[in-house]
Amino acid sequence: MTEEEQIEPKRFIVVGAGGIGTWLCAGLVRLLEWKYPGSGLIIVDGDNYEEKNKERQDFTKLGNKAVVKAQELTTQFPNTTIIPVPKWVVGEDFGGVTDEDSPKIKASELIRENDVVFAVVDNFAARSILFNAARNLDNVDVFTGGNDDELFGSIYHYQKRDGVEITCHPEEFHPEYVNPPDKNPGELSCQERSEIEGGTQLLATNMAVASFILGRVHKTIVNTQSPEETEIFFDLGLGKSEPYNRTHSHLNQENEILV
C-alpha cells in the first residue's frame, strides 16, 4: 500500500478487561496506533480491579476496569481514541434492574457493522450474547478465548462478510454456547457476582490466549487472509496447539466428500 492510499480506521471493542483482556488491550492498542491511526478502542467492563487481581491482570490503580485501562492507554497512545464503557453487557431480553451500582448495556447497542469484537469475558453466557448480536450484522468479526485447568486454552473466530457467515457460529460446535453452564455476571446482583469462583488460572495461559487472538487478528484482519484456523486449542503443559477449520466452505466440502 502506498502512503497516499487511505488506511481505513478500525473500531475494536474489547469486552472484559481482566486476565485476558488487559494483555489483549496492550497488543491491540499498539496495532491500532501504528497500523490504523485514528482508530477507536472501546473497552467494556462493569467490574472493578481489586488488589488480588494483580497476580494475573495488568493495571496500575484500583477502580472500574474499563475506566482505569482506558486512562492508562490514553496517556501512552495519542493516535488512538480509547473509550471506556463501565457497564455490564446484557442480552436483548434482559428484564432485570439497571441501577447506578450496576449499569448495563445491550450487546446490540454496543456492536455495529464492521466492528471487530473481542469477547474475553469469563463466562459462556455473556459470550453467547455477543455472538448472537453479531449474527444480526452483515460485516463483523468476533474473537473469543478462554482457559481452564491451568494450562489449557482455546480461541474462536466468528466472521461474517456481506451478510454471509464465513465461519460457523460457535454454537454449531459447542453446546455450552446454546445452554451456557454459567451465568452472565451482568445479570446478577452484586452479592451473586461476588460469590462467583474465578477458578484456578495462570498468568501464562491468560497471556497465551491473548497472543493467539492477536495472531489471528494479524492474519485475518491486517492481512485479510482466510480465517481457516477458526478455532485453536492449546495446552501449554504439553507444548501443543491444534487448529480447526470451521469455515462453512471447508465443512461443506468435507461433507460433500462423504456423500
Added chain:
Amino acid sequence: MEATSNNAQPGRAAGMANIRYGVYNQPSNIAGKTVSEAREQFSKIWGIPSDAVAYCGKDRMDENATIQPGQNIEFHRRAGEKG
C-alpha cells in the same frame, strides 16, 4: 444432521482415519470401528469425556456409526471458559 446412513454395514474394510480431540490429532487404524469403539480406545489416553459428541464435518455421528477410511472424526472439546 446425524450421520447414521451407510454406516452399519458389516464387513467394512479397515483402514486409516483421523481422530481429533482438543490439541490431539492422530491418524489411526480406526476405520471399520464404531464411534463408540474409537471413543473407548482414546478416552483414557486423551481424557475424552463420555459426553463429548463425535462429529464428522458438521454431521453429528451416532455412537454406532462405523468410521470410514479417510474420515476426520472429531470429539468435540469444551471451549476454554475463564479469562
